[in-house]
Amino acid sequence: MDHIDSGHMALPEFQRGYVWNRDQVRGLFDSLYRRHPVGGLLVWATEAKSAAHRGDGPLVAGIVKLLLDGQQRMTSLYGVVRGRPPEFFEGNADTFTGLRFNLGTEAFQFYQPVTMKDDPLWIDVSTLMQAGMNGVGPLTQQMSANPALQSNLGIYVSRLTQLLGILDIDLHVEEITGVDKTLDVVVDIFNKVNSGGTKLSKGDLALAKICAEWPDARAEMRRKLTTWSDAGFHFNLDWLLRSVNTVLTGEAKFSFLHDKSAVDIQDGLNRATKHIDTALNMIAGRLGLDHDQVFFGRFAVPVMVRFLDQKQGNLSAPERDRLLFWFVQAGMWGRFSGSTETFIDQDLEALEDPAGPLEGLLTKLRLWHGGLRVEPAHFTGWSLGARFYPVLYMLTRMGEARDLGTGLPLKASLLGKMSRLEVHHIFPKAQLYKLNYARSEVNAVANFCFLTKDTNLEIRDRRPEEYFEEVEAKHPGALASQWIPTDKALWRLDRYLDFLEARKELLATEANSRFADLLHGDDKWISAPGSAATGLAAPTIGGVTSETEEVELEAVNAWVESQGLARGQMGYDYSDPITGVQRAVFDLAWPDGLQAGLGAPVALLLDEPPDVLALASAAGFRCFTSTAALKTYAETEVLRLEPVSS
Numbered sequence: 001m002d003h004i005d006s007g008h009m010a011l012p013e014f015q016r017g018y019v020w021n022r023d024q025v026r027g028l029f030d031s032l033y034r035r036h037p038v039g040g041l042l043v044w045a046t047e048a049k050s051a052a053h054r055g056d057g058p059l060v061a062g063i064v065k066l067l068l069d070g071q072q073r074m075t076s077l078y079g080v081v082r083g084r085p086p087e088f089f090e091g092n093a094d095t096f097t098g099l100r101f102n103l104g105t106e107a108f109q110f111y112q113p114v115t116m117k118d119d120p121l122w123i124d125v126s127t128l129m130q131a132g133m134n135g136v137g138p139l140t141q142q143m144s145a146n147p148a149l150q151s152n153l154g155i156y157v158s159r160l161t162q163l164l165g166i167l168d169i170d171l172h173v174e175e176i177t178g179v180d181k182t183l184d185v186v187v188d189i190f191n192k193v194n195s196g197g198t199k200l201s202k203g204d205l206a207l208a209k210i211c212a213e214w215p216d217a218r219a220e221m222r223r224k225l226t227t228w229s230d231a232g233f234h235f236n237l238d239w240l241l242r243s244v245n246t247v248l249t250g251e252a253k254f255s256f257l258h259d260k261s262a263v264d265i266q267d268g269l270n271r272a273t274k275h276i277d278t279a280l281n282m283i284a285g286r287l288g289l290d291h292d293q294v295f296f297g298r299f300a301v302p303v304m305v306r307f308l309d310q311k312q313g314n315l316s317a318p319e320r321d322r323l324l325f326w327f328v329q330a331g332m333w334g335r336f337s338g339s340t341e342t343f344i345d346q347d348l349e350a351l352e353d354p355a356g357p358l359e360g361l362l363t364k365l366r367l368w369h370g371g372l373r374v375e376p377a378h379f380t381g382w383s384l385g386a387r388f389y390p391v392l393y394m395l396t397r398m399g400e401a402r403d404l405g406t407g408l409p410l411k412a413s414l415l416g417k418m419s420r421l422e423v424h425h426i427f428p429k430a431q432l433y434k435l436n437y438a439r440s441e442v443n444a445v446a447n448f449c450f451l452t453k454d455t456n457l458e459i460r461d462r463r464p465e466e467y468f469e470e471v472e473a474k475h476p477g478a479l480a481s482q483w484i485p486t487d488k489a490l491w492r493l494d495r496y497l498d499f500l501e502a503r504k505e506l507l508a509t510e511a512n513s514r515f516a517d518l519l520h521g522d523d524k525w526i527s528a529p530g531s532a533a534t535g536l537a538a539p540t541i542g543g544v545t546s547e548t549e550e551v552e553l554e555a556v557n558a559w560v561e562s563q564g565l566a567r568g569q570m571g572y573d574y575s576d577p578i579t580g581v582q583r584a585v586f587d588l589a590w591p592d593g594l595q596a597g598l599g600a601p602v603a604l605l606l607d608e609p610p611d612v613l614a615l616a617s618a619a620g621f622r623c624f625t626s627t628a629a630l631k632t633y634a635e636t637e638v639l640r641l642e643p644v645s646s
Contacts, residue, residue, distance in 0.1 A: 001078050004086050007059045011088035012044065012066040017564075018091025019595045020072045021639050025096050026108045028076055029125070032166045033106070040172035042069035065175070081167065083126040092564030095639065099125040101163055103156040120146060121156075128163065136160050203238035206245075206254035213262035217269075224273050232291040233280060234567060239298065242344070243272040246306040250351075252344035275308040276301060286324055288397020288411070293550065293570055294390040297331025299340050303347045307357055321518040322358045325525070326365065328394065328515075332378075332387050333369045334582055337575035362525055373526040374511040376504035382440045383543025384423065384550060385571030385585030389445055395510050396421065396450045400481050404467075405455025407475030421450035422547050426484065427496055428461035429546075435493060439609070443545040446500045446507065449482045456547075464499075465491040483507050542605065542612035543585030544571055549606055553588045556604060556627050563639060565594045572603070574619065584615050591621075594638050604630050 003009035031038050043065035067074060078086045079096035098111035100122045108125070109116075116122040120143060128135050140157055143149040149156065210217045221240050228235055242252065248268040249256040260268070279301050284290040304323060308315070315323070330336065336343055346364060353360025366372055379388050395401070401410045410421060425442070426449055432442045441447075451459075459467055468491050471478055480486060483506040490499040515526050544550050553570055561567050572589035575582045588604040603621040605612055616623050624630040 001074075001081060003065070004074070004078060004088075007064070009043065009065045009067060010059060011071055011086075012068070018072065018075050018085075018089060018095070020076055020091075020095055021637075022095055022110055024072070025076045025080070025099065026110075028073055029080065029099065029101075029108050029166070032169060033101075033108075033163060035169070038073060038171070039070070040174055041067065041074070042174050042176070044068055045175045045177045065173075068176070070171075080126050081129040083130055092639070101125050101128075103159050104152075106159060120149065123160070123163075125163070128160070129167065132167075133164065136164070203241050203254060206241060206257050207237065209258055210260075210262070210265050214265055217262075217265060220269065224269075228276075228280070231280075233295060234292050235298065239302075240272070240276075242299070243276055243302040243305045244268040246302045246344070246348060247272045247275070247309045250306060250348055252302070252341045252348060271309055272305055275305040275313065278308055278313055279304045282320060282324060283327065286320070286398075287328065287394050289390060289394055290397070293384065294393045296387065296390045296573075297327060297336055299336035299344060300327050300330045300347075302344060303351070303361070306348055307351055307361075310351065310357065318520040319358065321520060322362070322522070325515055325518040326358065326361045328391070328518075329362075329365055329369075329372050332374075332391060333365075334387065334573065334575045334579075335365065335368070337573050337582070366525065371528045372515075373529060374508045374515070375529070376501070376508040379446050379504040379507050380444070381582075382444045383545050383571075383585055385543035385573065385587075386445050387573075387582055389448070391511060392445055392448060392507065393421075393450060395483075395507070395514060398514050399510060401450070401483075402475065402478045402481045403452050403455050404449075404471045404475070404478055404482065405452065405458055407478050410450060410452075422453050422456045424449050424451045424456050424459065425546075427464055427493065427499070430461045431463060431493055432496065435496075437496065439545070440541075441497065441500070443543075444500055446503045449484070463491075463493065465493075483510055541584045541615065542587070542608050544587050545607075549587070552606070552627060553604070556588060556630065559631065560594065560634065563634060565634065565638065566590055566592065568602075568604070574615070584612060586612075586616055586621070589621065594634055602630070602633075 028038060030036075045063050045065050047063065075086060075089060075091075076096050079089075079093065080099050085091075085093050085096075100109055100111055100116060101107075102109070103121045103123060109122075111124075123139070128139075136157065139160060140153070143153055143156055207218060218237070221237055225235055225237070225240060241254065241257075244265065245251065245254060245257055245268075248260055248264060257265070283295070289295055304327060307323060311319070335347075347361055350360035350364040351357040353363070355363075362372075374391075379392075381388050383389070396410050398411070402408060403410055426447050427442075429442050465488070468479060468484070468488075483503055485499060485502040485506065487502070489495060490502055512526055516523055519525060544553065550570070557568055557570070568588045568590045570588055572586040572591070573582055574584040574586055574589075586603045587606050587608070590602040593600060594602055601619070601621045603616045603623050604627070605616060605623055605625055606627075608625070613623050613625070622633075624633060
C-alpha cells in the first residue's frame with residue numbers, strides 16, 4: 001500500500017474497474033485474520049515512462065510495478081485500511097466502506113445501525129487500522145470500564161492485536177520482467193491468469209494496446225459517450241471503438257487496430273466522433289429517430305461512419321437519403337442482431353463495390369433478407385420492442401401526422417431536438433381486456449399512435465367511437481394523418497381486429513411512400529413484394545407494452561447504474577443469429593451480466609407470460625418478474641449488501 005501511495009506500484013490501464021462485492025471483501029478479511037492463504041500478487045515490472053496506468057497519481061521514475069493479478073484484493077485492503085480508495089479506483093466504494101469486526105464472535109460484517117450502534121464489541125476496522133497499536137489502548141480502556149466485558153478483556157485485546165497483525169502479513173509477489181515482455185505478451189498472460197474472472201473482451205484488449213501509447217484514450221472516449229448519453233443515446237466503449245476501427249482500417253475486427261500508433265488512434269477518434277455526430281443528426285433530423293428507445297440497428301452506424309469518412313462528410317441529398325434508407329432497412333430486418341462482427345465486415349466490403357458503395361450495401365442487404373418492400377403483415381408485431389415500433393415513430397416524425405388534441409403537426413423539426421412523444425393506445429387497454437382480447441392483440445403496433453402528453457391525458461381510456469368524432473369535428477383530417485381508417489364501423493370495439501388489419505394496410509402504404517422519398521426515384525429496391533415470410537418466420541413474444549412500464553424500466557436502469565453496475569438494454573432484441581428474425585423482446589436485459597463480463601445474463605420481465613420466461617431461461621438468462629426482485633438480487637448476490645435490519 002505504501003508502494004501504491006509512492007507511485008512504485010499502479011494498475012495498468014487495460015485493467016477493468018473494481019468489481020468485488022461485500023461478501024468477497026468480508027471473505028478476504030476473514031481469511032487474513034485467520035491467516036489462511038489468500039494467494040500472491042502478479043506484477044509487471046516495466047519502465048515508468050512507458051507504463052500506461054489508471055488514475056491521476058504520478059509514478060516514480062525508473063521501474064514501476066503494474067498489478068496484473070490481485071487488483072480486487074489490493075483495492076479492498078487499501079480501501080479498508082486507508083479508509084479511502086486508491087488513486088486508480090474505479091467502482092463502487094460502498095463495497096468496502098463500513099466494515100466492522102466483532103470481538104466476541106470474530107465475525108466481519110458491514111455496518112448495520114440497528115444491531116451495531118450500541119454494541120461495544122463491534123469495532124470499526126478502518127478506524128483501528130489507521131490508528132494502529134495506538135488505537136488498542138483507548139479501546140481497552142473503554143472495555144475495562146464496562147463490567148460486562150471485563151471477564152474477557154484479555155481475549156478481546158488479543159483479538160485486536162491479531163486483527164492489526166493483518167498489516168504484517170507478507171504476500172508473495174511474482175514479477176514479470178524482461179524487454180521481451182511487450183504489452184501483447186503481458187495482456188495475454190493477464191487473460192490466462194484471469195480466465196475465471198475479469199477476462200478482457202476484444203474491445204478491452206484493443207483499448208489496452210491503445211492506452212499503452214495514449215493513456216488518455218479511455219477518458220477521451222468516455223467523455224464523448226457521456227455527451228451522447230446526455231442527448232438520449234446510450235452507447236458503450238466497444239461500439240465507439242468499432243467506429244474508430246472502421247474509419248482507420250475498413251475492418252470490423254479489433255485486431256486490425258494493433259499496429260496503429262497513438263497519433264493514428266487520435267486522428268481516427270476525431271474523425272469517427274465527427275461522423276457519428278453527423279449520422280445521429282441525420283437519423284434524428286431526417287428520420288425523427290431521436291432517442292434510444294427508437295434507435296434500432298445501432299451497429300449500422302460504424303458502417304455509416306466508414307462511408308461518411310470516404311466521402312469526407314460531403315453527401316448529396318440523394319446519397320444521404322439512400323444511406324438512411326439502408327439504415328432503417330437494416331434495423332427493421334435485424335441485420336446486426338446476430339453475428340455483429342461478421343455482418344459489419346460484409347457491409348464494409350460492400351462499400352468497395354465497383355457499382356458504388358450504396359448500391360453494394362443495398363444489394364448485400366436484399367440478398368441476405370429478400371424483398372425490402374414493407375407489407376401489412378410486418379406491422380403484426382406487438383410491444384414497444386417490436387422492430388416496427390420505431391418505424392411507426394419514424395412515420396409520425398417524417399410525415400404529415402398531426403396531434404389528435406391540438407391538430408398540430410408532430411414533425412421532429414417542429415417539436416425541438418430530443419422532444420419525446422407519448423405512445424397512445426388507440427383502442428384503450430382497459431376496454432379491450434374487458435372483452436377478453438389477448439395481450440398481443442391489445443398491445444399490437446397497429447393499435448399505437450403518438451400524441452403529446454396533454455392529449456394523451458385528455459383522451460384517457462375513452463372509446464374511439466366517442467373521441468374520434470370529436471377529433472374529426474375539431475381537426476378535419478387529423479385521424480387520416482395518423483393512418484386511422486375513416487370507416488366509422490371499424491371504430492367500434494367489436495370490430496377491433498378488423499380495425500387492426502385496415503390500419504396495417506395504411507401503415508404499409510405510408511412506409512413504402514416514405515421509403516420512395518428516400519430513394520429519390522430509385523424504386524427498384526421496394527418494387528418487388530416484401531419478404532413477409534422471412535420477417536415473420538417465428539412469432540415475436542414479450543416486450544414493453546406501455547409508457548408506464550417504460551418509465552419503470554428506465555428508473556431501474558438508473559438505479560442499477562447508480563450502484564456502479566452495467567446499464568441494461570431496454571427492449572432487448574433476442575433474435576436468430578443467422579437470419580436476424582426477432583424471436584422475443586425482453587423488457588430489460590443484461591446479456592453480459594450486471595457486472596459486465598461476470599455472472600450470468602440477467603433479464604427483467606414485467607408482466608410477461610410463461611413462454612417469454614421459458615425462452616429467456618432457455619437462453620441462459622436469470623429472469624426476474626419484478627423490480628423489487630431484481631434489486632434484491634443485485635443487493636444480496638451481486639453487491640452483497642446486508643439488509644438494514646436484522
